[in-house]
Amino acid sequence: DTEVTQTPKHLVMGMTNKKSLKCEQHMGHRAMYWYKQKAKKPPELMFVYSYEKLSINESVPSRFSPECPNSSLLNLHLHALQPEDSALYLCASSQSSLAGGYYEQYFGPGTRLTVT
C-alpha cells in the first residue's frame, strides 16, 4: 500500500472559521510533509515532521498550525485564514533517516481550500 489519503477533498471556510486538514499513511513512514500549491504554481514546502517532531517550518504564518499526533497521522489546523491562503494543500510522506540518503516522497491527492 503506497497510498497517502487526505480529507476533506474540498473545503470552503470563512475568515473567522477554524478547520483542520487531515493526512494519513500506513506505509510506516516516519517523515511527513505539508505543501501549499497555488493555482498554476509549483508546490511549496510548509512543514516537515520527522519521527513525530517538527523538523522544518518554512516561515509559515501562525494561522497554520501543524500537528503530528502519531506516526501515521498529520493534521493542519487552520484559523483566521485570508483569501490568499486559498490553494491546494498537499501532504506527502517518506521514510526518514538522520544519516541522510534518499527516500521517495509519496503525495496525497490534496485538499482544495477556498477561503471566502
Next chain:
Amino acid sequence: AQSVTQLDSQVPVFEEAPVELRCNYSSSVSVYLFWYVQYPNQGLQLLLKYLSGSTLVKGINGFEAEFNKSQTSFHLRKPSVHISDTAEYFCAVRRSSGGSQGNLIFGKGTKLSVKP
C-alpha cells in the same frame, strides 16, 4: 541554495510525436534531481529520479531523462506521447547531503498538452 528553471511553461504536441521538456538547475552543492507529473485535480507522482551513477535515467510511462552536469540540465523525453500524457510536469531538486527529508525545490512546471 538550489533553484530550478523549466524553460517552457506550455508544450503542445500531437499524439505519437516525440517530446522534450527542459529543466536546468543551479546549485553549489551536489544534488538529486527528479521529475514529477501532476494530473488534473491529483497529487504528484514521481516519474523518475537521478541520484547517482548512469546519467540516463528511465522512468515510468516510457519517460527518460538525461543528467548533464556540465550544462546543469535534466531534460525529460518521451519518443511517442499519448493523449493520456496530458498533465503538468515538475522538475525538482534537493541537496544530496544532510538529513534524508531534505527540501524538494520545484520548478514552475510545464503543461504538456497532447492533441489528437
